[in-house]
Amino acid sequence: MSWWAVVCLLLFAVTATTAQAQLPFNVPKPPPPTAAALFANHCGICHTIEPNSPPRQGPNLAGVFLRKPGILPGFHYSPGLSQADFVWDDAHLDAWLTDPQKLIPGALMRYRQADPAIRGKIIEWLKEQH
Ligand code: HEC
Numbered sequence: 001m002s003w004w005a006v007v008c009l010l011l012f013a014v015t016a017t018t019a020q021a022q023l024p025f026n027v028p029k030p031p032p033p034t035a036a037a038l039f040a041n042h043c044g045i046c047h048t049i050e051p052n053s054p055p056r057q058g059p060n061l062a063g064v065f066l067r068k069p070g071i072l073p074g075f076h077y078s079p080g081l082s083q084a085d086f087v088w089d090d091a092h093l094d095a096w097l098t099d100p101q102k103l104i105p106g107a108l109m110r111y112r113q114a115d116p117a118i119r120g121k122i123i124e125w126l127k128e129q130h
Contacts (some may be wrong), residue, residue: 035125038118042111046118049129064088065130069104080104093123 018052033041039049046058059075066089068083081104086092092103095126100107113119 009022033043035128038122039125042113042118042122046111049126061126061129063130065093065127078104078106078108080106081108090123093126094119097122 042119043058043061046056047061048054048056049061050064053062055072055075059072059077062118066087068087069084070077070091074107088096094116096109097111097113099112100109113122
């Protein structure tokens with residue numbers, strides 16, 4: 001191996017290790033996602049929460065906390081959801097987000113959240129939007 005190849009290898013090794021060693025100091029940790037961002041990422045593809053905005057795949061969620069399920073005019077709910085006899089309180093929202101079809105057989109919502117921390121954050125945020 002010629003001397004310049006050795007120098008190049010050494011230089012590469014030194015730069016690579018220094019760069020790696022400095023990484024934790026140079027790159028700030030990303031902040032945990034806000035509840036609004038969680039809603040946007042987990043629910044926003046199917047739901048809006050702006051009052052009077054049109055439904056997406058799912059109904060508009062403005063004012064959903066403590067409302068009866070399945071009552072927004074103009075949205076075609078599953079029969080189970082439109083006949084449900086409860087209000088969207090913490091417990092029902094938590095059960096719904098965990099497994100919609102377990103709470104209401106035949107429910108049309110294709111989403112499940114196994115992480116109670118994420119469910120809790122989103123439910124708290126829904127309440128604040130009330
Ligand atoms: C893949 C699309 C999709 C995603 C993602 C989704 N939903 Fe839904 N959601 C629906 C559909 C469709 C319905 C109507 C279900 C039915 O009629 O059975 C619904 C219904 C609901 C209802 C009942 C509304 C009412 O008027 O009674 C609530 C509450 C709800 N979703 C909350 C959420 C939340 C909170 C999230 C995010 C954590 C979420 N959904 C994610 C599609 C989705």
